[in-house]
Amino acid sequence: MYNRVILIGNLVTDIELKQLKDNQVGNFRIATNRKYGESEETFFGEVVVWGKLAENCSKYLSKGSRACIEGRLVTRTWESEQGKRSKIEIIAEKVIFLNQKGEKSGGKEVPPEEHTEQKPF
Secondary structure (H helix, E strand, O other), rough: OOOEEEEEEEOOOOOEEEEOOOOEEEEEEEEEEEEEEEEEEEEEEEEEHHHHHHHHHHHHHOOOEEEEEEEEEEEEEEEEEEEEEEEEEEEEEEEOOOOOOOOOOOOOOOOHOOOOOOOOO
């Protein structure tokens, strides 16, 4: 079996970057739209980026930025006061910056070495 997802959308949050003991992790939400007939639906996804990719996403992306995310889906579960909880996250393995911080659309080309490469686990 193969778990792969590709999403193009806009960030609805700024990137929350955290320094861990040996690595960096970034979290943000992305919104994608799908039109069908007269209707439109919006999907909101939780994205997790690791290492150099997290650092570069924090540097080049912010709320409203457009990006293409390629990665895999994971389900995280935990116990809380409300009982067992779960959340589906997108672990990004590649991020293409379609515009940069402060740009509305059609941003400058970002060097390829700053787009990709991450192997968190």
